Amino acid sequence: MHDYFLPFGPQHPALAEPMHIKLRVDGETIVGSELVLGYNHKGIEKSFEARPWVKGVYLSERVCGICGHYHTSCYCQGIESLMGLEIPERAEYIRLIIAEVERLHSHLFGLGIVAWEIGLDTLFHYIFRDRELVMDTQELLTGNRVHFVMNVIGGVRRDFSLGQAREVERALKKLEDRVDYYLGIFRNDASVKNRLRHIGYLSKPKAKQFTPVGPNVRASGIDYDVRETGYSAYKHLEFKPIIGQGGDALERCLIRLKECKQSIGLIRASLANMDRLPKETSLKIPAAINIRQGLETVSRVEAPRGELLYYIRSAGDRPYRVKIRTPTYQTFHALEEMLKGYAIADVPVILASLDPCFSCTDRMTLIDDKTRKERIVTKHEILHMGGGSHGR
Amino acid sequence: MNLLPEVIKRLFSKPSTRRYPKERPTLPDGFRGKVAWSRDTCIFCMLCAVNCPTNAIAINKEQGTWAIDTGKCIFCGKCHDVCPTTPKSVNNSEKFELAEYDKAKFAHVYKK
Amino acid sequence: MAADMLLILIFQLLVFPGFAAAFFAGFLYMGLSRKIAAHMQHRIGPPVRQPFYDFIKLMSKENITTKGTIGVLATLCPVVSFASMMTVLMFIPIAGFQLISFPGSVFVVIYFLIMSSAFFAIAGFAAGNPFATVGSIREITQLFSYEFPFIVSLITIGLLTGFQIVPYSAIGFPFALFAFFMGVLGKLMLPPFHIPEAEQEIVAGPLTEYSGPRLALFELARAAGYWTLVSLGAVFFLGASDIITFIVYSAVMLLALIIFRTVFARIRIDQAFRLYWFVVAPLALIDLIRVMVGMY
Numbered sequence: 001m002h003d004y005f006l007p008f009g010p011q012h013p014a015l016a017e018p019m020h021i022k023l024r025v026d027g028e029t030i031v032g033s034e035l036v037l038g039y040n041h042k043g044i045e046k047s048f049e050a051r052p053w054v055k056g057v058y059l060s061e062r063v064c065g066i067c068g069h070y071h072t073s074c075y076c077q078g079i080e081s082l083m084g085l086e087i088p089e090r091a092e093y094i095r096l097i098i099a100e101v102e103r104l105h106s107h108l109f110g111l112g113i114v115a116w117e118i119g120l121d122t123l124f125h126y127i128f129r130d131r132e133l134v135m136d137t138q139e140l141l142t143g144n145r146v147h148f149v150m151n152v153i154g155g156v157r158r159d160f161s162l163g164q165a166r167e168v169e170r171a172l173k174k175l176e177d178r179v180d181y182y183l184g185i186f187r188n189d190a191s192v193k194n195r196l197r198h199i200g201y202l203s204k205p206k207a208k209q210f211t212p213v214g215p216n217v218r219a220s221g222i223d224y225d226v227r228e229t230g231y232s233a234y235k236h237l238e239f240k241p242i243i244g245q246g247g248d249a250l251e252r253c254l255i256r257l258k259e260c261k262q263s264i265g266l267i268r269a270s271l272a273n274m275d276r277l278p279k280e281t282s283l284k285i286p287a288a289i290n291i292r293q294g295l296e297t298v299s300r301v302e303a304p305r306g307e308l309l310y311y312i313r314s315a316g317d318r319p320y321r322v323k324i325r326t327p328t329y330q331t332f333h334a335l336e337e338m339l340k341g342y343a344i345a346d347v348p349v350i351l352a353s354l355d356p357c358f359s360c361t362d363r364m365t366l367i368d369d370k371t372r373k374e375r376i377v378t379k380h381e382i383l384h385m386g387g388g389s390h391g392r
Numbered sequence: 393m394n395l396l397p398e399v400i401k402r403l404f405s406k407p408s409t410r411r412y413p414k415e416r417p418t419l420p421d422g423f424r425g426k427v428a429w430s431r432d433t434c435i436f437c438m439l440c441a442v443n444c445p446t447n448a449i450a451i452n453k454e455q456g457t458w459a460i461d462t463g464k465c466i467f468c469g470k471c472h473d474v475c476p477t478t479p480k481s482v483n484n485s486e487k488f489e490l491a492e493y494d495k496a497k498f499a500h501v502y503k504k
Numbered sequence: 505m506a507a508d509m510l511l512i513l514i515f516q517l518l519v520f521p522g523f524a525a526a527f528f529a530g531f532l533y534m535g536l537s538r539k540i541a542a543h544m545q546h547r548i549g550p551p552v553r554q555p556f557y558d559f560i561k562l563m564s565k566e567n568i569t570t571k572g573t574i575g576v577l578a579t580l581c582p583v584v585s586f587a588s589m590m591t592v593l594m595f596i597p598i599a600g601f602q603l604i605s606f607p608g609s610v611f612v613v614i615y616f617l618i619m620s621s622a623f624f625a626i627a628g629f630a631a632g633n634p635f636a637t638v639g640s641i642r643e644i645t646q647l648f649s650y651e652f653p654f655i656v657s658l659i660t661i662g663l664l665t666g667f668q669i670v671p672y673s674a675i676g677f678p679f680a681l682f683a684f685f686m687g688v689l690g691k692l693m694l695p696p697f698h699i700p701e702a703e704q705e706i707v708a709g710p711l712t713e714y715s716g717p718r719l720a721l722f723e724l725a726r727a728a729g730y731w732t733l734v735s736l737g738a739v740f741f742l743g744a745s746d747i748i749t750f751i752v753y754s755a756v757m758l759l760a761l762i763i764f765r766t767v768f769a770r771i772r773i774d775q776a777f778r779l780y781w782f783v784v785a786p787l788a789l790i791d792l793i794r795v796m797v798g799m800y
Contacts, residue, residue, distance in 0.1 A: 006634055013707060028638070028773065058445045058468060119695060119770025122395055125545040129408050143424040143484070149468045157473060158422070181398075189394040191696060191769040287443070344638065345705050345772045395767045399544045409548045 003031055006344065010039050014117060014348035017358035021339075021347070028343045033336050040358050048322040049315075053079055053289045056319065057151060063324065064360045065146045066106045069098050070303040071310075071324075072151040077231065078299030078312040079153050082291050088280045091155035092233035093270045098141065098150050099232075099301075100263040100270075101168075104175065105134045106304035107256040107263075110355035111182065114253055117352040118195040123185065130178045137171045140164055153289065155282025165271050172264050179260045186253050196250035200338040200350035203247055210334035213327045214306025215259065216354055219244045219251040226302035237269050249353035256355070290317050303327055305355055326360035424467045424484040429458045429502055434481035440471035456503065458482075462490050463498035513603070521598040521735070526590065530727025531555040533734060537762050544766045555723065562720035570713055572632025578714070581627035582721035588620040589728035595669045596735050599747040602669075609669055610662035613736075614655055620729065621647050621691060627722070628700075628710025639709025642773050643700035646690055649780035650697070654687030656680075656788040661740060663795045669736070673743030677795070681741050683788035685760065686780070688733045692726070694761055696768035697776055734758055 003026040010018035018039035024032040044063055048056050060075040061068040073095055080087060108131040115123035135145045141164060142148035150156050160168075186192055202212070207220035217224055218241060225241035227234045242258045244251040296313040306327030313320045331354055338350050410417065419425075427449070441449040448464035449471060451457070471482045492498060516522055535552035542549020569575040592613050594603035621643065628640030657680040665672050674681050690697045701709040708714075711722060738744045738753035771779065 004634065006638070014705065028641075055445045058466060115769075119698065120395075120768070122399060122541075122545050122766045123769075125547060126398070129546055132408075139423065140420040143420075143422045143469065144467065147466075149424075149470075157469075185394050189769075191771065194771065194775060195769050343772060343774070345699070348705055396763070399763070399766050402546045403540070403544045405546070407543060407548045408546045411548075 008347060014351070015358075016113075019356075019358050019361075021335075023339075023344070023347065025344060028345070030339050030342055030344065030347065033339045035332060035335060037332075037358075037361060040361070042359075045322055045324060048319050050318070052318045053153060053291070054287070056322070057153065058149065061147055061149060063326075064357055066109060066357060067102065067303045067305065067308070067360070068147050069102045069150065070301050070308055072149075073099060073232070074299045074301045074308055074310045075312070075322075076151045076153050077301065078297050078310050079289070079291070081297050081299065082295050082312065082314060083153075083289070085154060085283060085285075087155045087283060088278070089233070089236075090159070090274060090277045090279065091281050093236075093274045093277070094156045094158075094160065094281065095151065096233040096237075097160075097267050097270050097274075098138075098148060098156075100267050101134060101137055101141070102148075103263045103304045104260055105131060105138065106355070107260050108134060110304075110352070111253060111256055113355075114196075114249070114349070114352045115192075117348040118192065120192060123182075123192070127182065130175060133171045133175055133178075137168055140167055152282055152285070154285040155280075157282070159279065159281050160271075160274075168267070168271065172267060176261065176264055179257055179264070183254070183257050186250065186257065193250060195349060196253060196353070197248060199249040199342065199346050200252075200353055201248045202334055202338055206337055207247070207334070210337055212306070212331035212334040212354070214302075214304070214331065214355075215252055215255045216306065216331050216334070218242060219255050220247040221245045224307075226300050226307050229300075231301065233270065233273075236273060237266060239266070249349060252353045252355075288317065292316075293320075305357060306331060324360075326357070328354075328356045328358070328361045331356070332361065419486050419488075423486055423488075424469050426462060426485050426487040426490055426500075427460045427465060427467075427471060428483055428485040428487075430479070430481045430483070431502070433477045433479060434458070435477060437476060439474045439476060440482050443470050443474045445470060457501050459499055459501045461499045463495060516601055516603050517594075521593055521596070521601055521731075522590065526593065526728040526731045527724065530724075530729070530731040531559065533730040533758055534727055536758065537730075537765070540759075540762050541766050544762075555727065559720050559723055562715075562723065563717050565716035567716045567718065570632070573713055574630045574632070577630035578627060578718055579721075581623045581630065582718060582725050585620045585623045585627075585725040586721065586728050588616040588623070589725060589732045591616045592620075592736070593728070593732050596732070596739055597669060597671065597745075598735055598739065599744075599750050605668050605670075608667045610658055610667045613669065614658055617654075617691065618647070618651060620725070624710060624722075624725075625700075627714070628712075631710065631713035633713050635707045636710050636712045639700045639712070643710060645773055646693075646697065646699060646776060649777045650687045650690035650784075653683040653780060653784040653788040654691075656785065656792050657683040657687065658740075660788070660792045660795050663792075669740055671739050671743045671745040672741070674741040675743075677791045679787040680791040683784050683791075684737065684741055686784050688737060689761065689764060690776075690780075691733060692729055692761070695765045696771045698770055699773050699776060734761075 003024050006023040006025045008021040008023050009015050010020045020036040020039070022034040022036065023030055044059065047059055051059060057072055057075060060071045063071045108127055112124045112127035112131065115121070115127060138148065139145050141160060142150050142158065150158060186196075202216075202220050204221045207217050207222055211217065213224065221243060223241060223243055227239055228241060242255055242262060244255045291314040293314055293316050296311065299310045299312065301308050307330070308327055309325040311321070311323040335351070335354065339347060342350065436451065436453045438451055441451050445468060446464045446466055448461045450459040450461075467484060469484050472480055472484060475482050518524060532552070534555045538554065539549050539552050569578065595605060595609045595613055596602065597605070625640040625643040625647070628636040628643065660677060660680040661672055661674050693701050701711065711719065714722060734754050734757050737757045738750055742753040742756065744750035744753040
């Protein structure tokens with residue numbers, strides 16, 4: 001039996017965004033795969049260099065729709081550490097609450113997609129119906145269902161009223177019941193377990209070798225969660241990351257559901273803690289921010305998909321270079337390993353169980369047209385490509 | 393078969409679909425829709441136009457007009473934040489149905 | 505006298521239960537299936553008339569043949585598929601209308617049902633697209649999986665009716681009924697056996713390269729499949745003998761198909777193979793042996 005190439009993507013009903021996996025298939029078993037990205041490249045890292053710090057915050061939100069708030073939090077956190085600022089405690093709590101609400105949104109979205117990929121679109125519709133509760137909460141708290149623009153450098157823009165806090169509690173109560181129901185389905189439904197158990201298995205040594213991040217690595221038994229470092233208001237709350245030992249798609253889904261429950265708990269605790277804090281939500285920052293040239297920092301947050309990392313280097317009134325290392329980009333290194341030996345039918349399931357976000361992920365590579373060789377682009381070349389806003 | 397009870401129950405209950413446009417959504421306070429100015433309180437300080445991240449606002453003091461380009465606006469609400477008057481003269485209204493067939497219609501001009 | 509009979513023959517072929525009934529009732533079943541499944545999923549879904557709209561829209565589109573497709577075969581396959589289903593329909597007594605019946609008609613029914621699925625798979629091979637090829641391979645594998653218990657169940661009841669399709673209530677043979685039902689799920693490619701057409705994995709399976717009138721013909725073949733198999737179930741396994749019982753039993757059968765469609769995730773092809781051969785087939789054989797030794 002000779003093997004043939006099956007192109008998975010870039011146009012494919014299973015994929016929400018374009019990506020290309022060259023699958024080498026023998027019958028229905030996958031013997032090798034090659035990942036080709038680049039369809040979503042937006043040039044955001046370069047755009048940062050053209051914008052002053054304050055405008056860059058709006059840009060960072062638009063890196064991704066599902067985890068936009070995490071990107072702004074990370075960027076603002078980085079700038080605040082460059083300026084040596086400590087934002088008010090109330091602002092930290094508000095950032096945390098919005099972040100955890102967005103985590104709920106993101107996890108429910110990912111689980112709904114998994115349900116759709118295994119062919120059970122009834123579960124997909126049920127999960128997305130409950131996701132609407134989270135969307136309504138987001139709209140209530142921030143004014144929009146995605147792209148919240150809650151963060152400013154020095155704190156947050158809005159505060160929560162008592163009425164809003166009550167609405168949030170009502171929504172959380174309903175969500176808790178629904179998450180329990182879905183935990184029951186994913187644990188007990190035979191046809192769901194049939195498609196998810198032992199699929200896309202990543203053992204602990206392999207996970208250490210390929211280092212995915214987020215729930216994907218926590219499902220393989222490795223304890224890695226940036227929230228443990230106690231950034232933002234996590235230092236005031238009791239937080240322990242949820243670890244699983246299964247390593248397969250089912251375990252990843254269960255960990256996401258358990259993290260939903262954990263998020264609900266964190267939001268409740270934050271709302272309770274916020275009561276006794278002073279009303280200040282942001283520091284007074286001058287309109288034109290100037291940071292000493294050459295200062296650099298690395299800022300990390302735990303986005304729903306894993307560790308999100310921003311490297312920021314200042315060039316005065318704007319960044320010299322912003323490097324965004326998104327969690328999905330890191331997790332894709334393990335994809336090839338996870339696909340080996342499984343059937344074509346399992347490819348979308350494995351991909352969905354990683355909860356990928358292609359919008360965040362794209363990077364480009366230079367291919368020489370004549371020799372057809374790829375080469376790595378150096379930092380110097382990136383900075384001075386496209387006309388460059390430097391020359392400094 | 394775990395879904396079966398839920399499936400049967402939902403068959404006989406009202407669907408969650410909102411029959412838009414017959415049924416309208418209820419928008420919360422603080423919803424960020426189309427930008428609008430309050431003609432009486434604006435002092436033409438131009439702070440909103442200067443601070444807009446996408447330069448979507450154009451204000452003409454002599455003619456007394458405020459123009460918002462809905463195509464460029466990102467509905468962030470920064471204009472509302474920086475407005476110095478009390479009560480604020482520029483708000484995000486509740487209008488969100490802003491689609492047009494003609495791009496020129498995106499620029500909306502309010503006159504005094 | 506002969507002219508009367510000829511007229512009745514033509515009526516049965518073209519109107520009821522033939523072509524027109526297959527067209528209208530088949531699409532109606534498809535529309536109802538989508539509507540009821542949508543309500544079960546807490547949404548309103550498309551109108552029940554939607555499959556008709558789809559058919560009309562597809563027929564009005566341009567017929568495009570891609571370079572790797574064998575055009576003649578691509579047009580022929582849905583026609584043969586549809587025609588096979590129509591042939592099976594002639595043997596089923598629906599509310600008293602039955603075109604042909606002779607001892608041994610059950611075997612003809614089995615043969616033409618297989619032919620309908622086989623030409624669906626051939627259509628995938630004719631398309632010249634790797635996704636379609638994978639889909640067709642799965643379709644043939646699925647055919648090999650469900651066909652054995654399906655045939656066993658038909659023969660079980662056939663032994664009791666002299667191998668003619670007559671109204672017979674098979675409630676006393678639950679395993680045969682179960683095997684038949686699972687076979688229908690496989691043949692109509694309904695969840696959990698919608699493997700050959702798995703949208704998430706192989707785009708549209710065998711139908712990937714089909715659009716326009718050819719796809720409309722496939723939809724017609726599928727509608728005929730719904731009408732034929734649901735009617736066969738209602739008559740041969742649930743015992744519908746007049747129009748009222750026919751409607752009621754068809755509705756029961758359709759509702760069962762809809763519930764299965766909504767509640768189960770898609771099963772993988774190797775798992776489906778094992779399920780059919782190691783679970784459904786032995787159960788079907790139990791009932792066959794019961795009939796053969798007279799224990800009923």
